[in-house]
Amino acid sequence: MARKELSAAALLLLGLLHEQPMHPYQVHQTLKQRGDDRLASITPGSVYHAMDRLAADGYVEVVGTDREGNRPQRTTYRLTDAGRDAFADRTALLLGHPRREHPCLPLALSQAHAIDRQSAVDALRARRAATADELASYTSRYDVVRHHGLPRRLLLDVEYDIHRIESELAWLDGLLADLDSGALDWDESVPQSFRDFAAARSQAAATDHVP
Known part of the structure; x- marks a missing residue:
């Protein structure tokens, strides 16, 4: 069974x-x-x-x-x-075996374009601050238990979290820098060339499913 x-x-x-x-x-x-x-x-x-x-x-x-x-x-x-x-x-x-997970940040990022730029920037800065605090807490606790002799093999999940948070923090810093400098234009419109491309793909997909 x-x-x-x-x-x-x-x-x-x-x-x-x-x-x-x-x-x-x-x-x-x-x-x-x-x-x-x-x-x-x-x-x-x-x-x-x-x-x-x-x-x-x-x-x-x-x-x-x-x-x-x-x-x-x-x-x-x-x-x-x-x-x-x-x-x-x-x-x-x-x-x-990797499994598809559904964390909240990618969901929010996929919809962020629909809110105004300042609201998005304020939210991202708040997340950046919270993420930095989380990283400091994880790193501190990890260093303490390692200093007192806890074997590394018992802390692999914490190591993963530290590296994941470090990567997220670096990405947030880059994103906020692009927003501040204007490298990321929040009001950029979708060009007609892409609209035509998306319409063609949608039509092709519909045709493929016609019995």
């Missing part, structure tokens, strides 16, 4: 259970502490829901329950062999 596709939250949960058995509250707190909530939507509810699904699929199993004082009863789970295999397969698949 084919394995069910693991969600991002489920993959993070299984990854933690490689370290030791945990109860859902401990899983949630550890993910938050490590900053892994940037990788997926992580809430107490989503963690408990994902753990229930993993247990139903046989990827984790209960090893015990406990209660401390007036706190609710906590159920501790451990990884099963099936869960270990499913985790390895899913991780390798995500590493090796």
